[in-house]
Amino acid sequence: MTTTTPDRIAEVIEASTTRLVAQCYRLYEAPPLGALVRAGPHEDGVYGVLTGIATQGLDPGRKSIARGVKADTEEQVYDEHPQLARLLRTTLDVVTVGHTNSGSIFQHLPPYPPRIHAFLYTCPPEEVQAFTASFDFLPLLLAVPSPATDEAVASLLRTAAPAHPDAPAFLLAAGRELARLLGGNPPRLNTLLRRIAP
Amino acid sequence: MTTPFTQRQPLGMVVGGSVERGLQVRLEPEIPLESIKVGAFVVVQGTQLTYFGVVTDVSLEAVDPRYRSSPPDVSNPFIAQVVTGAGVYGSLQVTPMLALAVAGQDQPQPAKSVPAPFSRVSTASERDVQLVFGKEDARHFVIGTPLDMETEVCLDMEKLVQRSSGIFGKSGTGKTFLTRLLLIGILQSGAATNLVFDMHSEYGWAGYREDGASVKGLKQLFPSQVAVFTLDEASSRRRGLSPDFVVNIGFDEIEPEDIQALRETLNLSDVAADAAHSLERHFSQRHWLQKFLDVTGDDFSTLADTINVNESALSTLQRRLQRLQRLDFIVEKAPAKGTVVQLLDYLDRGYHVVLEFGRYGDDLTAYILLANLLTRRIHQRYRERKEAAIGDRSQEPKPLVITIEEAHKFLNPQVASQTIFGAIAREMRKYNVTLLVIDQRPGAIDTEVMSQVGTKITCLLDDERDVEAVLAGVSGRRELRNVLARLESQQQALVFGHAVPMPVVVRTREYGSEASYRRLAAPLILSQSKDMPAPAHPELAEGARRQRDVDALFGDPPG
Ligand SMILES: Nc1ncnc2c1ncn2[C@@H]1O[C@H](COP(=O)(O)OP(=O)(O)OP(=O)(O)O)[C@@H](O)[C@H]1O
Numbered sequence: 001m002t003t004t005t006p007d008r009i010a011e012v013i014e015a016s017t018t019r020l021v022a023q024c025y026r027l028y029e030a031p032p033l034g035a036l037v038r039a040g041p042h043e044d045g046v047y048g049v050l051t052g053i054a055t056q057g058l059d060p061g062r063k064s065i066a067r068g069v070k071a072d073t074e075e076q077v078y079d080e081h082p083q084l085a086r087l088l089r090t091t092l093d094v095v096t097v098g099h100t101n102s103g104s105i106f107q108h109l110p111p112y113p114p115r116i117h118a119f120l121y122t123c124p125p126e127e128v129q130a131f132t133a134s135f136d137f138l139p140l141l142l143a144v145p146s147p148a149t150d151e152a153v154a155s156l157l158r159t160a161a162p163a164h165p166d167a168p169a170f171l172l173a174a175g176r177e178l179a180r181l182l183g184g185n186p187p188r189l190n191t192l193l194r195r196i197a198p
Numbered sequence: 199m200t201t202p203f204t205q206r207q208p209l210g211m212v213v214g215g216s217v218e219r220g221l222q223v224r225l226e227p228e229i230p231l232e233s234i235k236v237g238a239f240v241v242v243q244g245t246q247l248t249y250f251g252v253v254t255d256v257s258l259e260a261v262d263p264r265y266r267s268s269p270p271d272v273s274n275p276f277i278a279q280v281v282t283g284a285g286v287y288g289s290l291q292v293t294p295m296l297a298l299a300v301a302g303q304d305q306p307q308p309a310k311s312v313p314a315p316f317s318r319v320s321t322a323s324e325r326d327v328q329l330v331f332g333k334e335d336a337r338h339f340v341i342g343t344p345l346d347m348e349t350e351v352c353l354d355m356e357k358l359v360q361r362s363s364g365i366f367g368k369s370g371t372g373k374t375f376l377t378r379l380l381l382i383g384i385l386q387s388g389a390a391t392n393l394v395f396d397m398h399s400e401y402g403w404a405g406y407r408e409d410g411a412s413v414k415g416l417k418q419l420f421p422s423q424v425a426v427f428t429l430d431e432a433s434s435r436r437r438g439l440s441p442d443f444v445v446n447i448g449f450d451e452i453e454p455e456d457i458q459a460l461r462e463t464l465n466l467s468d469v470a471a472d473a474a475h476s477l478e479r480h481f482s483q484r485h486w487l488q489k490f491l492d493v494t495g496d497d498f499s500t501l502a503d504t505i506n507v508n509e510s511a512l513s514t515l516q517r518r519l520q521r522l523q524r525l526d527f528i529v530e531k532a533p534a535k536g537t538v539v540q541l542l543d544y545l546d547r548g549y550h551v552v553l554e555f556g557r558y559g560d561d562l563t564a565y566i567l568l569a570n571l572l573t574r575r576i577h578q579r580y581r582e583r584k585e586a587a588i589g590d591r592s593q594e595p596k597p598l599v600i601t602i603e604e605a606h607k608f609l610n611p612q613v614a615s616q617t618i619f620g621a622i623a624r625e626m627r628k629y630n631v632t633l634l635v636i637d638q639r640p641g642a643i644d645t646e647v648m649s650q651v652g653t654k655i656t657c658l659l660d661d662e663r664d665v666e667a668v669l670a671g672v673s674g675r676r677e678l679r680n681v682l683a684r685l686e687s688q689q690q691a692l693v694f695g696h697a698v699p700m701p702v703v704v705r706t707r708e709y710g711s712e713a714s715y716r717r718l719a720a721p722l723i724l725s726q727s728k729d730m731p732a733p734a735h736p737e738l739a740e741g742a743r744r745q746r747d748v749d750a751l752f753g754d755p756p757g
């Protein structure tokens with residue numbers, strides 16, 4: 001693994017039409033919740049939003065045990081047990097929100113999910129801006145029944161804002177779109193809007 | 199919005215509606231709801247036509263009813279900004295009034311269709327308003343500004359004088375000020391000659407504002423074009439005016455028809471009022487009244503028998519008519535060149551005549567008697583001339599507008615069919631004479647007469663009957679009623695009818711400052727339209743006469 005580019009961070013290990021699970025190349029080196037990621041190449045990839053991060057043992061049957069009772073710092077625990085980095089892994093839950101086809105961005109589900117071992121990239125600001133130029137992807141994301149969903153939405157919008165030339169206008173437009181989509185659920189809308197308020 | 203109206207500002211889009219109910223317009227989220235007022239002008243850009251309309255209602259709509267029970271957290275400015283426009287949005291009710299720029303038409307046409315769904319709606323620009331209401335010129339007189347706009351709304355004075363007009367409003371709303379403006383508009387446009395029966399002596403020389411300050415009357419602004427006749431010379435002189443003519447009426451000029459008009463004020467029965475006709479037949483035309491008043495004792499019963507009128511009714515009539523003897527301006531015999539002759543002479547020479555009543559201002563008998571008597575004679579003369587002209591417009595008399603106050607006294611259902619004023623209102627402009635009626639109780643005016651009033655200018659009214667009477671027969675009555683109810687109690691008026699293409703609420707043009715006089719009295723560049731009658735006094739060019747007035751008033755023009 002010597003040729004990874006800095007934005008290539010993980011690899012798909014489970015794939016379905018609506019969601020992916022990917023394993024990070026380095027333990028704990030996950031992008032933040034709500035990050036926009038792409039599985040596959042620029043011209044022909046699948047976009048997703050990070051809605052969950054988990055770290056657990058390679059063998060799901062075996063739980064980790066506490067090892068730091070004598071250590072002073074967390075780092076010391078890892079230093080004294082170098083095998084931990086090999087026995088643990090960080091995985092990413094990704095909700096599919098769109099795809100590219102010959103370079104054009106589509107904000108709906110791809111015809112096929114990416115293959116296992118497809119490379120997962122974090123999207124640079126230009127790509128985030130291009131993708132969030134429209135909010136048609138929001139329904140796909142808002143439909144996911146998880147407590148983390150709204151956090152992911154808020155964090156995606158907040159981090160996307162600076163990528164746009166007029167960040168406040170972007171947030172206002174996003175807010176209005178959310179108001180339209182969540183008109184039937186004022187409490188949820190309220191919470192979400194408070195999260196993205198500049 | 200106080201933004202300049204040089205350009206149209208987007209407001210929203212049409213989301214529903216009908217010709218009858220008007221259009222529903224969803225407001226753009228960026229537009230603060232509070233900035234839109236009922237009565238504002240808007241333009242709707244349809245696919246084929248551009249519509250000019252007016253906002254008749256503003257409402258707040260929620261996308262979901264749950265917003266009511268669980269309102270968004272609007273203390274957070276961002277959330278407030280988001281939900282106004284998305285979750286909750288402003289909605290306008292717009293009535294399309296006119297279609298602008300219809301192919302083959304140089305004037306806006308009444309709107310008879312609705313624009314396509316999702317048509318763009320924006321505020322009307324000054325140009326749009328001008329396109330609709332005309333730009334100030336010889337024919338178009340500025341009456342005021344629409345609410346929230348700096349633009350000016352004009353009346354088409356030629357159209358105004360073609361039919362009778364009315365100024366209504368409860369006491370203290372600005373009828374007298376509006377009338378001053380209209381009289382000046384008529385004078386400046388040259389569309390007609392004015393004859394004003396000036397009950398409270400406030401149009402001729404000077405009037406007063408509520409705060410006591412005096413405002414100029416017509417004669418001060420246009421000394422060479424206005425003549426003031428007075429019933430009360432002493433009062434006129436006290437007020438600093440030297441009247442052009444002191445009015446006297448001879449008993450021999452009073453006719454039975456004049457008594458009919460006084461039925462209500464003198465409290466006469468039908469029998470008594472009709473007896474005047476019998477008396478006239480009995481005593482010869484010119485002397486009946488004087489002779490009747492002189493009859494006493496046994497002669498009285500004989501007279502009653504001879505003309506076959508109940509004696510007690512006749513004696514009531516005599517007693518009531520004796521009141522006329524107390525009016526000092528009524529003399530036994532009319533002077534050779536009497537009031538009627540003088541009045542016609544002044545009108546013929548192109549003068550606008552104000553007849554002020556001085557101390558008789560509160561005497562309705564005097565007012566009604568004189569207004570009737572003079573109007574009947576003048577109308578008679580106009581009628582003869584018009585008939586003599588047989589269609590040759592250059593020979594026709596210049597249109598005359600007769601202004602009367604307390605109009606319901608002349609035009610109530612009991613007398614409207616019998617007085618000259620009822621006839622003038624009904625015959626419209628047949629003989630080039632129309633009325634400008636001023637009244638605070640339009641509900642008391644005969645409905646048929648009201649329906650003949652071409653242009654109505656109404657300030658605030660609060661009696662339901664009056665509102666009903668003013669709006670009778672007007673389309674869009676429901677909306678107009680709303681608008682009328684919201685007028686401010688002073689210096690605002692709803693204008694609709696013949697002289698404007700659509701109803702409009704205006705803040706009435708200010709009257710009483712030096713600047714207002716300067717502008718009102720300024721000579722207009724007279725582009726006299728072809729079909730306006732030639733000036734009655736060609737040897738004195740109107741422009742020169744006006745300039746002389748203005749120079750006398752304000753000194754030489756600045757600069
Ligand atoms: N166009 C105007 N310019 C300046 N002031 C005005 C104007 N219109 C109304 N006003 C103010 O409102 C007051 C009342 O107006 P006005 O005398 O015309 O009322 P009105 O309707 O004739 O009352 P009334 O029925 O008692 O005769 C005026 O004295 C004046 O102060």
Ligand SMILES: [Mg+2]
Nearest residue numbers: 370373374375
């Ligand atoms: Mg008045």
